[in-house]
Amino acid sequence: MVTLASRRFAVAIFAIAAGLVLQVHAEKQWWQTTTVYQIWPRSFKDSDGDGIGDLNGITSKLEHLNDMGVETIWISPIFKSPQVDTGYDVSDYLDIDPMYGTLEDFDNLVARAKELGIKVILDYVPNHTSSEHEWFKLSENSVDPYTDYYVWHEGVLDANGTRRPPNNWLSVFNSGSAWEWSDKRQAYYLHQFAVSQVDFDLRNELVIEETKKIISYWLDRGVAGLRIDALPHIYEDAELRDEPISGLPVPPTDYGYLDHIYTKHLIENYELVRIWRDHFDEYNSKTTDGLERVMFTEGYGTTAQTTLYYDYGAHIPFNFLFISNSTVSYNAETQSPAEIKHNIEQWLQSMPEGATPNWVIGNHDNMRMATRFGSEKVDTFNFILLLLPGVMTVYNGDEIGMTDTYLTWEQTADPQACNTDPGRYQGYTRDPQRTPFQWDNSTSAGFSTNTRVYLKVNENYRTLNLAAQKAADKSYYKNFQAASRLRNTTVGRDGDLKTVVIGEDVFAMSRELDGHDPLLVVINWSKSPVTVSLDEFSNFSEKLQVLASDVNNDLKVGDTVSRDSVTLQGNAALILTSSDITCSDYSDVSEVACLIPSLKSFFNV
Ligand SMILES: *[C@@H]1O[C@H](CO)[C@@H](O)[C@H](O)[C@H]1NC(C)=O
Ligand SMILES: *[C@@H]1O[C@H](CO)[C@@H](O)[C@H](O)[C@H]1NC(C)=O
Ligand SMILES: *[C@@H]1O[C@H](CO)[C@@H](O)[C@H](O)[C@H]1NC(C)=O
Ligand SMILES: *[C@@H]1O[C@H](CO)[C@@H](O)[C@H](O)[C@H]1NC(C)=O
Ligand SMILES: *[C@@H]1O[C@H](CO)[C@@H](O)[C@H](O)[C@H]1NC(C)=O
Ligand SMILES: *[C@@H]1O[C@H](CO)[C@@H](O)[C@H](O)[C@H]1NC(C)=O
Ligand SMILES: CC(=O)N[C@H]1CO[C@H](CO)[C@@H](O)[C@@H]1O
Ligand SMILES: [Ca+2]
Ligand SMILES: [Ca+2]
DSSP, X not given: OOOHHHHHHXXXXXXXXXXXXXXXXXXXXXXXXXXXXXXXXXXXXXXXXXXXXXXXXXXXXXXXXXXXXXXXXXXXXXXXXXXXXXXXXXXXXXXXXXXXXXXXXXXXXXXXXXXXXOEEEEEEOOSEEETTSHHHHHHHXXXXXXXXXXXXXXXXXXXXXXXXXXXXXXXXXXXXXXXXXXXXXXXXXXXXXXTTEEEBOTTSHHHHHHHHHHHHHHHHTTOSEEEEOOGGGSOOOTTOOOOOBOOOSSOTTSGGGBOOTTTSSOHHHHHHHHHHHHHHHHHHHHOSSOOOOEEEEOOOSOHHHHHHHHHTTOSEEOOOTTTBOSSSBOSXXXXXXXXHHHHHHHHHHHSOTTOOOEEEOOOTTSOOHHHHHOGGGHHHHHHHHHHSSSEEEEETTGGGTOOOOOOOTTTOOOHHHHTSOTTTGGGTOOGGGSSOOOOOSSGGGGSOSOSSOSSOOOGGGGTSSHHHHHHSSSOHHHHHHHHHHHHTSHHHHHOEEEEEEETTTEEEXXXXXTTXXXXXXXXXXXXXXXXXXXXXXXXXXXXXXXXXXXXXXXXXXXXXXXXXXXXXXXXXXXXXXXXXXOGGGOSOTTSHHHHHHHHHHHTTO
């Protein structure tokens, strides 16, 4: 294991040797350059008209995902669950919830995905089970070996004989104490999330063995990896010490009331990731198909806290810097070319040498990308993230610029919001980003034949939908597809990265590799007119040709601009390359120039 100190040293040397250019050329495994598409199964596609998305619905859309350029899908929890927290409360890790289908449906999905070359990743929730899980029922009745599978405590008695929880810990979901009394067991159990999401005691070796069995079970069923949920919350202080008050102006039952020094980011969480990585490695060493199975980890924290998961064996610890930097949410107010550059560099400089970078633009826990940044920035962020080196994770619907849906207090289902009140729920609810996928302008946006669906469809579906964007000459979707094609080239996979801020308003980044066609992304944030020179990118020819442009831009594939004087309209987002390149220079089809004819037909030019 690399220590933090020696790692920083290695990074420093790397930074000096590489100058400002990140060298990323090396032999790569499938997962190091993949695009991960996060599917929220409940609202993706309903195949049987019950108003709830399901596995057969996902299977029916795999071909479409392939066409879009997606190589990996990550499906949020589909396991048996009472659905108190949309499946993040699992009652059987080894079975599929009937509302999503059956194990057979799942096997069909994996088989079809394999035919199309799509990898499947599942969500694994190791922190807690639903209180309806068989293990919890047995634990509550003190049946061995399950007695100590969860965190139990008999509580403490006040002077007047009243019993209360052992400490002041609070639930993440703002419901007050993280401890709940069980009459059966005559003890409190810990729940960092909802009352019915019971925290495991992962200091118990038997529980760790169970986690390994669950991982192997799904790998055996053909998944290419697991995304591990809520890592920072796995271990809590063994001495159960009270947490200090944060001083934030929130009610004392809100999670933010305390400073979580004893229930979050404990070093034991990282040590558990190491145990799992060893398990993955052992599994991989026994397989003969050459497919490396991998572990993605979810842990919101400072960049140092998150990148430390790499050192402990996570293949990809999700990078949320395009969502927030753990203190400040990154949105239309905080964005600027300088911040973009800073975000990119912060991650690259914090991750250990040789690690695979990754970038997340949205997920089911945060406002949609188009709502956070404004619809006019959809192409901007898709171009940047798709053409950065490493893994990009996109949340379903962001590729067509879906926006958050307003839901009333009565329509709200998310426990994190329902535990607050009608005056405050909007600040906590995660439902607006979870409404049905907008496939077309038919009933329920083509998501379901049923007019009654899990969360109401956004009213903008009549114009904002995939079918319309496929039919248009230019659209967010077509731009996503084009950028995905360009990402899937030698330079997109292996090119060195250079990022530049020009003046205050323009962000530009290149991917370059000796002997291969280069790529250049240029973005304009400006409100006041400036014409910029891109001469800093001196390896490009003096005339640059357009490969893709934002939906409001008049520039078309094949149009040329002068490198020393480019005028960009408001919110412009362009992907450019040298104009002197031709496909015949190379025999390799994965060169940018070889894609130009297909990009032209793509945009009908
Ligand atoms: C990437 O390009 C190769 C050809 O170089 C092609 O076979 C493959 O389907 C492409 N993948 C995607 C996701 O577009
Ligand atoms: C017992 O004492 C505690 C404070 O130590 C107080 O919060 C609680 O309300 C008391 N209960 C009763 C029944 O008096
Ligand atoms: C997050 O960003 C804000 C605004 O740019 C900055 O003040 C703060 O220091 C950053 N925090 C971290 C942990 O990087
Ligand atoms: C619905 O979509 C179809 C196909 O995309 C289109 O032909 C039709 O005009 C649309 N109808 C309305 C009312 O927008
Ligand atoms: C430009 O080309 C030179 C010579 O091939 C190379 O050394 C340099 O790294 C390239 N610049 C970038 C930003 O990749
Ligand atoms: C960026 O957009 C603004 C607003 O439309 C425009 O005035 C400005 O000229 C553009 N900047 C560049 C560098 O083209
Ligand atoms: C980003 C993410 O997946 N967050 C999840 C963390 O865990 C809680 C409880 O399992 C979920 O509610 C969140 O959605
Ligand atoms: Ca269904
Ligand atoms: Ca825990």
